[in-house]
Amino acid sequence: MSYAYLFKYIIIGDTGVGKSCLLLQFTDKRFQPVHDLTIGVEFGARMITIDGKQIKLQIWDTAGQEAFRSITRSYYRGAAGALLVYDITRRETFNHLTTWLEDARQHSNSNMVIMLIGNKSDLDSRREVKKEEGEAFAREHGLVFMETSARTAANVEEAFINTAKEIYEKIQEGVFDINNEANGIKIGQQHSPTNPSLPGAGNQGGSTSSGCC
């Protein structure tokens, strides 16, 4: 499938807040109640449409455990968007947001769009963090906020897509240098006005997978 842009996302937050489940719900539209601890990093991808343009989201799902923090830090680089996730039923995951945010701001490019997500909204009876608190935190730090449920899929699509919309707007405004891959954005072949005939382009084996315009 060809695309106009590829956006790289990273999902961060404490262990057990549902990062892997959000990814699975978004890419596979399913929920896995028991999920193994993520060690290292996992990848997901999905195509979405914004403004009539095909946009591919490449999502890096990271390990939340403290022990993995130093490795996770190296993955901020080259991300255009980040989903910062906490668990509305566990106050401490909300309390750690500042640390996560500092990490993200320090190790990512300054234009990275960060979406704050309070996950497990289906467990309202066990809620420890009010929605208003999430909203306040987001406002204070200039983030977009949303409560989601990876189990019921509530707001999951929106979280990923709204982040993409914001990145897309930034591209339109010229904020992102889209020619620098380190910004987490790649231009796909739908665009490709430049350099259609590179030397060595004939080397590409029999691969015809990506549609040429």
Add this chain to the structure above:
Amino acid sequence: MFARIKKSVLTVVAPDIPALPDTSGTTRAHNRSLPDKFTYARPAFLQLLTYDELKASADHNVRPIIVPRDISILPWSTGYAECVNSGKSEWNEDQAAFCRQVLTHPSKQHPDLPYTYFGIFDGHAGYGAALAASHQFHHILHEKLVDVIDMLMPRQDTGPPKPDILPSPLAFQRSVSKDELIIGALESAFIEMDALLAEDRDKYRNAGGCTALVALFILGKMFVSNAGDSRSVLCQRMSNEVLKSHTSNISSNVPNSKDNSDSHESKWEDKKHMHIFPIPFSHDHTPDTERPRLMSTAKLNPSLMGGEYVAMEYAKRPAVKDLGQRILYRQGTMKGWAYKTLTRDDLKMPIVIGEGKRSRLMGTIGVTRGFGDHDLRAIGSGLPIKPFLSPHPEVNYRDLTKVISIPEENNEDGDYGILIMATDGLWDVIDTETVSKTVFTTLSKYPTEKHRYTMVAQELVAKSRGRINESGHWRLADSKAAATVDDISVIVIPVYQYYKEYLEWERKCKEDLEKKKSMPSPASFETSVTTNGTVSGDEEDERAEIAGDGYDADGETATTTTPCDTISSTTNDEEEGKATAEKEVTSTDPSSGT
């Protein structure tokens, strides 16, 4: 530099098309249109199933550290982690594989003999050879082991007694141990894998070449065979008491075992008086380390140098102005230096230039053993390089039944060791001592976690990859030194976990034998020790080890009561074995090549 720019442009413009591996392009023209034998992929146990995942894992800007999604796929909680290069080739050209197999005797008279194999292959000039080796090597190895299945099988003879043939002292006859058969299986499998790549040249796209590092766990022993500059190190952590008894009693043919005392000197002491030290289980094969072999090959076949090179090493770089003067040189397998008069011929390029990791054969390649490279030609002269390369592995092994471990110490991982197998991406920037320390420090941080060995692998990859600085260079985290820009792959094998599995299997074998014995079987006979002074299978096995490391064989023939470890060594069997062994070398059946 241009290639790198071209690549980054390519990935932006055509991100969904896998680019060709980086090749010198010298010999590619004729088979450019041929297909790949195997579609590029990462090791199956990583479960990177989609192209998107593959692409993300090969992000040269971030270099994510990839570990198995499901760590229970690898046996014994073995750890694995890998990381792509910083842009020198589109794809990670390292490959890894493992295989759990069972040798079943066709007669069904013997218990099944399980074995486990791990392989790590560092590709160059393309990903094809490493990919092929990771798909095919274990099939070839299995065939080779099946060839000697009769001799490897634990014996529980129920058949009629073999005729007593007196071994004639005049007849040329060698007794062959199980160890030698396993080593032979590994060696012949290496040679056949290389031959298979040669055959594939006409059918598939140029595969490039690769190094090969293979560990085989069988019959309570660990065999490590290596061709190339990947490296395997057994990291040990021992208390004083165990260490003392070990130095006198360890049974293995570990390289430099004579020098083990050296490595003990460099050992690192942590709390509780434990010593941490690495034991090398392989040696790198580079033009520098293989200089004697390469120089002899060149000296014996001067035509291979096409008048372009000289098979000599000089103490000082020869210059025109020194013509006619004396110069210190050595050639062939010479260890020392001698004088010669400098002639015009001496001004040619030496067949081996440079030292250490930067040494090059014919100015072109920095690794001298492995698979593939059949079409590789020297930069400049265009002469074929393959005649100088060898697929022949160095094999080292350790008998784990001889390892001393005090149960109260709960130090099995230290006593049996953690086997680290890694490509040069790791070893280029971290020495073996540091690796050993990192292994045990990381394990102590995760005392019980199932993924503790994965954490070790991840930690080692993270260390050698380092982090990228503002100007886009990869640097080690704890110093300003350059980190590796190469692909990195690391396997972390808790050897004791295998040994436990082996003990369980041995126990079962005994049980089965007891059952069989209790059944009336008129033909059964108790002992397999043959008459007339021929040694039992057990002693034979140990013979090879004695040769290897001065193991103090106290002639424990009592072990014949251990049926699982007993082979009958009648002359009949041996002749059979030899015939099979000969067949092995000539066998070129590539049926495993699927």
